[in-house]
Structure formats: C-alpha cells, structure tokens
Amino acid sequence: MADIPDRYFDEDEVHADQVELPTVFASDQFTAVVEGYSAAQPAFSSQVKLPEPVAKFLTQFHTHLVDRNTWELHAFYENSFNKLTEKFYSKVAWPDADSISHLVNDDAAFLILYKELYYRHLYSKLQPTLEDRIGSYSNYCDLFNFILNTSEEPCELELPSQWLWDIIDEFVYQFQSFAQYRIKIKNKSEAEIELLKERPDVWNVHNVLNVLYSLIQKSQINEQLVAFRNGGDIAAAGGELGSKPLYRMLGYFSLVGLLRVHCLLGDYALALSTMENVEPGQRGLFSRITACHVTTYYYIGFAYMMMRRYSDAVKMFANILNFVSRTKHYHSRSYQYDMLVRKSDQMYALLSMCLVLSPQKIDENINNVLKDKYGEHYLKMQKGEEGLSSFEELFSYACPKFISPSPPDLENPNPIVHDAVKHQARIFLNEVKSQLLVPTLRSYLKLYSNLPVEKLAGFLDSEPDDVRTQLLVFKHKSRQIVWNSGPLSSGTLVPTSDLQFYLSQDVIYIAENKVGRRVADWFIRNMNKFEDIITTMDKKAVPAASS
Amino acid sequence: MSRPESRPEEIHLIVETVDRYNPQNISVLEEYVATQLASNQYDRTACLALLKLYQFNPSEVNLYVVASILALALGALPESDFTLCLYLLREDWLEDPLVAHLVHMHNLLEQTKFAAFWRYLEEEDAVREFTSNDYPLFEENVREFIATTLGMTFQTISIERLEEMLDLSGEDLGDWVKSREGWGVNADDDSLVDLPVTAWNQARSVVVQEDIRFEQLTKILARSRVAQ
Numbered sequence: 212m213a214d215i216p217d218r219y220f221d222e223d224e225v226h227a228d229q230v231e232l233p234t235v236f237a238s239d240q241f242t243a244v245v246e247g248y249s250a251a252q253p254a255f256s257s258q259v260k261l262p263e264p265v266a267k268f269l270t271q272f273h274t275h276l277v278d279r280n281t282w283e284l285h286a287f288y289e290n291s292f293n294k295l296t297e298k299f300y301s302k303v304a305w306p307d308a309d310s311i312s313h314l315v316n317d318d319a320a321f322l323i324l325y326k327e328l329y330y331r332h333l334y335s336k337l338q339p340t341l342e343d344r345i346g347s348y349s350n351y352c353d354l355f356n357f358i359l360n361t362s363e364e365p366c367e368l369e370l371p372s373q374w375l376w377d378i379i380d381e382f383v384y385q386f387q388s389f390a391q392y393r394i395k396i397k398n399k400s401e402a403e404i405e406l407l408k409e410r411p412d413v414w415n416v417h418n419v420l421n422v423l424y425s426l427i428q429k430s431q432i433n434e435q436l437v438a439f440r441n442g443g444d445i446a447a448a449g450g451e452l453g454s455k456p457l458y459r460m461l462g463y464f465s466l467v468g469l470l471r472v473h474c475l476l477g478d479y480a481l482a483l484s485t486m487e488n489v490e491p492g493q494r495g496l497f498s499r500i501t502a503c504h505v506t507t508y509y510y511i512g513f514a515y516m517m518m519r520r521y522s523d524a525v526k527m528f529a530n531i532l533n534f535v536s537r538t539k540h541y542h543s544r545s546y547q548y549d550m551l552v553r554k555s556d557q558m559y560a561l562l563s564m565c566l567v568l569s570p571q572k573i574d575e576n577i578n579n580v581l582k583d584k585y586g587e588h589y590l591k592m593q594k595g596e597e598g599l600s601s602f603e604e605l606f607s608y609a610c611p612k613f614i615s616p617s618p619p620d621l622e623n624p625n626p627i628v629h630d631a632v633k634h635q636a637r638i639f640l641n642e643v644k645s646q647l648l649v650p651t652l653r654s655y656l657k658l659y660s661n662l663p664v665e666k667l668a669g670f671l672d673s674e675p676d677d678v679r680t681q682l683l684v685f686k687h688k689s690r691q692i693v694w695n696s697g698p699l700s701s702g703t704l705v706p707t708s709d710l711q712f713y714l715s716q717d718v719i720y721i722a723e724n725k726v727g728r729r730v731a732d733w734f735i736r737n738m739n740k741f742e743d744i745i746t747t748m749d750k751k752a753v754p755a756a757s758s
Numbered sequence: 759m760s761r762p763e764s765r766p767e768e769i770h771l772i773v774e775t776v777d778r779y780n781p782q783n784i785s786v787l788e789e790y791v792a793t794q795l796a797s798n799q800y801d802r803t804a805c806l807a808l809l810k811l812y813q814f815n816p817s818e819v820n821l822y823v824v825a826s827i828l829a830l831a832l833g834a835l836p837e838s839d840f841t842l843c844l845y846l847l848r849e850d851w852l853e854d855p856l857v858a859h860l861v862h863m864h865n866l867l868e869q870t871k872f873a874a875f876w877r878y879l880e881e882e883d884a885v886r887e888f889t890s891n892d893y894p895l896f897e898e899n900v901r902e903f904i905a906t907t908l909g910m911t912f913q914t915i916s917i918e919r920l921e922e923m924l925d926l927s928g929e930d931l932g933d934w935v936k937s938r939e940g941w942g943v944n945a946d947d948d949s950l951v952d953l954p955v956t957a958w959n960q961a962r963s964v965v966v967q968e969d970i971r972f973e974q975l976t977k978i979l980a981r982s983r984v985a986q
Binding site: 416417420424476477478479480481517518519615616617627629630633634635638641642645660679680682683684686687690692704706709711712713714715716720721722723724725726727729730731732735738739742 | 776779802803806810813814815816836837838841842844845846847848849850865868869870871872907908910911912913914915916919950957958959960961962963964965966967968970974975977978981
C-alpha cells in the first residue's frame, strides 16, 4: 500500500515525487559502456554478430527481468535502450528476436517483451510493412495472453509503470495506424490485399476492445477506484490479480486506452462514461506517469469540446497545461519530451477554440502562453465568417487521428471510403458556423446597458428579425452542461456567459459580471512558497552546523 | 448517464455490458427504438449503442431506424445528443432523404430559426408523415425546446412573434400560454405575453468573488501544527 498517497495535493502545488522522473538514472553503469564504444566503428550488417554493448545490454536486461529488479529495469528501459538506439539503430531495426534468442536462454517471456520494443522502435523510426503490422499484432496477442490467461495463476512479471503505459499506448496507436493504412486500398499490391483478406482478425476493432475490456475486468480497476474514492481497502477490492501492480496499472491504463479508442471512433459519450470512476484533478496513484496523465486530460477535454461542453473542456485543458508548464523541466531530457511539447501545443490550440466559443477567465500564465502561440488565430476566430478557416486549421492540427472501425470493401477496387477525420471536422465546424456571429454581437452588447434591437441591427448592417434570431443563438449556445461533482459525464445545464441580457419586446437590457480581485489565491501560494524556502534552509543548515 | 426508468432489464444488460458490441442485439435494440418513439421515452445510451453497432457493422444499417434515432435526439434538444449521433454515422448514410431532412431541421433549430423550422415541416410531407405516424410527440418536444429558449431570452414578447415561433395561433396559443407556469398575457397590452423572470433572463451585474476551498489551506494548517 506504500504507493497510495495519504493526502491530496493542492492543485497549485506540484511535487517532484508526483512525477515519474525519467532522467534520474542517467549515470547508470551501462552508460559508460555505451559511450566508450567508438562511433567510428563501421556500420554492421544485420547478419553479422551484434555489437558488443548490445549483446551485453540484452543479457543484463534479461537478468534484471528474471530477478524482478524493477528499478534497474526502469533504467535499462528508459535510458540504455534509447542510448543504444541512438548509437546503432537510429535508421535500422533492432536485431530480430531469433538472432538474439540464444543470449537470453530462449526465454519466451523476455522475447515477447523484446519484440514489443523491437516493433515499437520500428514503428517510430521506419515504415512498417504489412508483415510487420501483423507480426506486431501477433506479438501483442502473445503478450496479453501471457498476462491474462495464465490458468488462474497471476502472472509474476514485474515491469516499470512507464513501460506498462507505453505498451497500452502503443497498442492503441498501432491499432489506429493500421486503420489508416487499411483504408488506402488504391496503393496496395495484390499480395497485400490477399493478405488483408486472409487476416480479418488483425487489428480488428473487436479484438482490440476485447483486450482493453479484459484488462479492466481482470484487474477490477473500477472496483479499486471506487474503493479508493471512498477511502476503502483497494487491495481487497482488487482481489488476487488486481492487487498486483502489474494488473492494477495495466487496468488503469486500459481505461485511458479505451477513452482514447472511443474518441478515435467519435463516441464521446461512451468515452466519458469509461472514466466514470476517475476523478478529474485527483493526483497521486496514477498521475505519476506524466504521459498517461496528459493523455487522459487531452481526450477528456476533447470529448467535452465535441459534446459542446466548452466550459468543462476549458477547465480540463487549463488544468493540465498548468501542470505541464510547471513540470516540464523534469522531462526535458526524456524520450517523451517531444510528445509532451506537441500535445501541449495541440491543447493550447483546442483551448483557444473553446475560449472563443465560450469566453471565460483562465489562469493568467496559461492565458499569456495562449496569446503567444495562438494570439492571431484567437482574434481571427472572433471575426465571423473570416475566422472559419482558423477554426478549421486548428481543429485539423489538434484533433485525434480519427478512424473508421470497419474495413473497406476489399473486393471492390473503388470502395466508398468514409473519411473519419473529415466527418468529425465537418460536424464540429458546422456547430461553429451556427454561432459565428456571437462574438461580434457580444462585443456590441458589452458597450451598453440597454439597446433597441433596431439600433443593433443598424450597427450590424442587418435586419431586426435576424438580430433577434442571433440573440436567441447567443442564449442557446451559452447554455451548457457543466460538471459539478460525481462522474465526468454528469452535469447540469447552466448559463455560462458572463454577459447577461434579456429582451423586453424590442429593447435589450444588458449587464456584465465583474470579477472581484483575487487575493487569497496569491497569499496562499506565497505562504506556501515561503514555508518551502524555510524548510529548505533548515535542511541545509543542519549538516553545516554539525560539520 | 443514469438508467432511464423506462428501460427494460433486457436492454439494460445489453447496453451496460460488453454485450453492446454483439451484432445479434441489433434487432432487439431496433424494436426498442420504435417503443421509445411511440411512448416518448427517450433512452440516449441505448440509441447510441445501436448506432455503434451500425458503425461496426455497416452492412447491417437500417437507415429508417437511424432517422428515428435522429428524430428522438432532436426532441431532446437543448442536449447535444443529435450531434453525438451524427459523429457515429458514415457520410454516405447522410444522403438518405429522411436522414437529410432531419439534419436540415436540426440545423434550423441550432440556428434558432424557429419559424423556418415549422415552415419546413409544413412543406415536407415525408417528414410530417413519418413523425405523425411514428413519433406523435415530436412537435410537442420541439416546441418545449423553443419555449425554454425563448424563456431564457425574453421577459415580454409580442403575440405575433410567439405565434410564428411556436406555430400556434388563436385559441391554441392562448391555451398553450395558460398551460405554462408563469406565462401570461400582459395586463396592460393584450398583444404582449409576459414570461416568468428566472435566473436566465435577467440582467443583474454580479461581482464574482473568489472562493477558498478548505483543501487549499491544508498545507498551511499542517505547517502551523508542526510549528507549535
């Protein structure tokens, strides 16, 4: 139970121990070996024997796995593997499993894990062939069978949480990648089409869902989360399997994986209900894996946005962007840094769209970064028709890579192809279109406390009837479901605009909400900062005095 | 989403479990859609589950049922259910005439072009026939959405405008106004209708004060105890 935090952290405070630090192992013994190896060595052909550091790495890696030395495994996984990749395999695949099998006593479990790394590396550096895609899929089946079907006995494997997250994340990514590959029938050879026909099971949506649902069910992660929320015994709730870190983490990551799959398929309601036992903003147990934490917020925020719950989406994005901006320096040397930067950038783009659709105050720091990155877009999006192209641009940059779950008709050389990305974009933009004039209307209303409809129509160069319709649109669109407490999908319909108005016959009466000065927040933050300084000084003072 | 009271156990066991992916349940869920239309008891989760089965098994799609679901979702405005349904459809399904009609009517309602909505319904026999046969309370549900939207926007409105937006006139309109709580003909001018004043249709400037949650203070409190 040691890994369960006994307290909740202030939202504003981020502690180093909340973040899985990928760089703490930088100076493990292995680094020296890698760096000592001359880079001037001629390029080896894959048939030739392995470079010595690689062979040594693999045997030691295997030993740590057998000894269940999670700490060392973590270092090997996060650092050594990436360093060797940079050195030897930046443009070619790692050696295939057969050629290294003798180094690890033909250990089947290790070879499955090795292949997972092998394919993941291949996907990220090279262009996977159809055979690679099938090979990787089969390997994931082996891996999950090994974990899920070990005849009632729990699997004794112990892996670092980061690795487990990467496995689920990659599994969903490769599923998505396959769906995108499959849809492009035209540039496939006949042999490839034949192979696709023979293997309808490969990356089939049902099989992928089955894996994720099975991991969730076996780990009893939902039961554990309920127990966690109610202060109950999560180990008891998890049962024999779920109380083991391997299953608990895989179960949780599968919830996030499922959230993502549902979003990729455009099923936002189901995406949110998948997370019904996860509380947003709850730090601790699962937020340590930053990539998982960020992914969770990205997809929840995105689902909210597509459900027209802009206010909730803004809260999600602002919250996680705040977290990222304060912890980014921990990750600057991590292999995940690029992903973190890109996802943040995408979320700033989504956030700026949400703020145009539902203006509200956000954290000042986030607002400044937003203005820096997307200031121009932000202004343009408020200019009616002419801003539509900015919405389009930001959406296609920041949206998930939507997919169609069903394969195209392989018998037909020119099948009807459903373009999932276009479809989602079209619906979103249609929604945007229906409220294009709201920002303009808003800018005029803000200037008055009462205003005849006729006069406003004059400003807008429009007819009074159309203006009345636009006022109704304003009201209709600013009514949103807003989350209060409980499951993420719950909430109540409330007016979200800080600009209030009503019509009495043909006159508009207007009032604007004002925000009082926020002082308490500032004081609390500085008191905490001050206390931290004192604590640090106290710690430093003791050894100095005694020496 | 919580379970609607009207949902039978049999349906519940499908939509709340992985059985929702089983294509053999398509026919049961299709029948349930017809029941929802007839009894005006909308079950969003069940509708979306059926659309998902179509999404996974496009050859099984029944576009008449798709249109029925869209009609139910239209009746559920201001909730964004209609949009949620659209996300799950394939583009080529939108070419179905009945589906296309409903998409168009949805656009009109989202743009609050209420008078245009009623005109469209009047002109398109196919839709009117479909709703009057299968979904008797369709018009009433849409009218309810329009009424709440008007209620958020107006404190008084002319009867003429109300007639146009609600597609009611004369005695029908009078009865309808009487049936709504707080609505009534203006005492001084009988060409106007007064709407109840609620939190939605007022213009009172509010100063938003910051709230301090107890949790924000836990750290400070913890430290003050250590200090003693």
